[in-house]
Amino acid sequence: xxxxxxxxxxxxxxxxxxxxxxxxxxxxxxxxxxxxxxxxxxxxxxxxxxxxxxxxxxxxxxxxxxxxxxxxxxxxxxxxxxxxxxxxxxxxxxxxxxxxxxxxxxxxxxxxxxxxxxxxxxxxxxxxxxxxxxxxxxxxxxxxxxxxxxxxxxxxxxxxxxxxxxxxxxxxxxxxxxxxxxxxxxxxxxxxxxxxxxxxxxxxxxxxxxxxxxxxxxxxxxxxxxxxxxxxxxxxxxxxxxxxxxxxxxxxxxxxxxxxxxxxxxxxxxxxxxxxxxxxxxxxxxxxxxxxxxxxxxxxxxxxxxxxxxxxxxxxxxxxxxxxxxxxxxxxxxxxxxxxxxx
Numbered sequence: 001x002x003x004x005x006x007x008x009x010x011x012x013x014x015x016x017x018x019x020x021x022x023x024x025x026x027x028x029x030x031x032x033x034x035x036x037x038x039x040x041x042x043x044x045x046x047x048x049x050x051x052x053x054x055x056x057x058x059x060x061x062x063x064x065x066x067x068x069x070x071x072x073x074x075x076x077x078x079x080x081x082x083x084x085x086x087x088x089x090x091x092x093x094x095x096x097x098x099x100x101x102x103x104x105x106x107x108x109x110x111x112x113x114x115x116x117x118x119x120x121x122x123x124x125x126x127x128x129x130x131x132x133x134x135x136x137x138x139x140x141x142x143x144x145x146x147x148x149x150x151x152x153x154x155x156x157x158x159x160x161x162x163x164x165x166x167x168x169x170x171x172x173x174x175x176x177x178x179x180x181x182x183x184x185x186x187x188x189x190x191x192x193x194x195x196x197x198x199x200x201x202x203x204x205x206x207x208x209x210x211x212x213x214x215x216x217x218x219x220x221x222x223x224x225x226x227x228x229x230x231x232x233x234x235x236x237x238x239x240x241x242x243x244x245x246x247x248x249x250x251x252x253x254x255x256x257x258x259x260x261x262x263x264x265x266x267x268x269x270x271x272x273x274x275x276x277x278x279x280x281x282x283x284x285x286x287x288x289x290x291x292x293x294x295x296x297x298x299x300x301x302x303x304x305x306x307x308x309x310x311x312x313x314x315x316x317x318x319x320x321x322x323x324x325x326x327x328x329x330x331x332x333x334x335x336x337x338x339x340x341x342x343x
Contacts, residue, residue: 036292037094038289041080041083056278084112105127110130137317147182148181158192160226161182162228163232165198194217199228207239212242223250233251237269258335262340276318
């Protein structure tokens with residue numbers, strides 16, 4: 001996705017919603033003077049994509065003259081909460097939070113608002129709180145894209161659904177999107193869902209176990225695996241390889257990781273959903289600057305987090321398979337041709 005797309009999104013005046021502030025935050029905050037201090041609380045750097053997020057947020061913060069404090073919780077809710085508290089104590093003006101657990105992270109938002117600090121939920125929604133802004137891609141749409149691709153290529157047969165971490169609300173949104181598309185086919189009897197489990201912490205080994213179990217229960221009769229991201233797709237492919245079925249069973253993914261694109265070119269993974277990270281990371285920093293200075297942020301949608309309709313900027317994802325690898329992830333510079341094809 002091009003930077004121009006982000007510009008169009010942020011300037012879409014017809015869609016402008018100004019994120020709401022708690023009364024406490026609004027009362028305590030004054031227009032900011034001097035360099036904006038941004039805190040970026042991250043769940044993990046385990047997946048390749050999160051390393052990109054960190055690098056791009058750092059790049060954009062430097063470009064706009066903000067000071068940035070990045071803390072990574074390594075999948076630990078208590079650590080993430082403590083790190084956020086420390087950033088608030090040090091006096092950040094705004095927090096960007098990619099939560100490990102979208103429910104528990106509500107306490108981070110509450111603590112920030114007590115200090116008059118606005119919070120942006122980054123990539124993953126923070127639930128049941130007065131979070132100021134949600135920046136992500138169209139998560140439900142991504143689930144729909146995965147299921148649409150699967151049904152287009154395998155309209156009938158046995159399906160396995162592998163979700164992500166049940167603590168990550170994105171995993172629920174993805175599953176909702178998948179079922180929006182699959183339910184009519186299930187109701188018609190065209191598709192039989194053999195398994196619809198969630199992989200703890202998005203772990204590939206969990207996906208491998210789920211796939212092995214489904215293969216055992218069906219006598220290797222699986223036609224499609226709707227895996228919610230590339231990590232779980234990789235685990236599923238490992239199980240298929242062991243059963244001699246790699247390349248014979250459709251496998252979806254998400255994130256356009258290098259190893260997933262390599263699998264797509266090889267033919268063992270069928271598709272992934274490409275989410276250009278630069279507009280997301282740059283957009284979050286730009287929005288953070290505006291929130292810190294009490295300036296309006298142009299948004300494109302709202303999404304209910306259980307407490308309120310959160311103003312949101314939702315970017316459009318792209319479906320990638322062998323037919324358009326060159327025209328998408330390689331053309332955008334997300335991966336090099338050498339990294340994917342080896343030449």
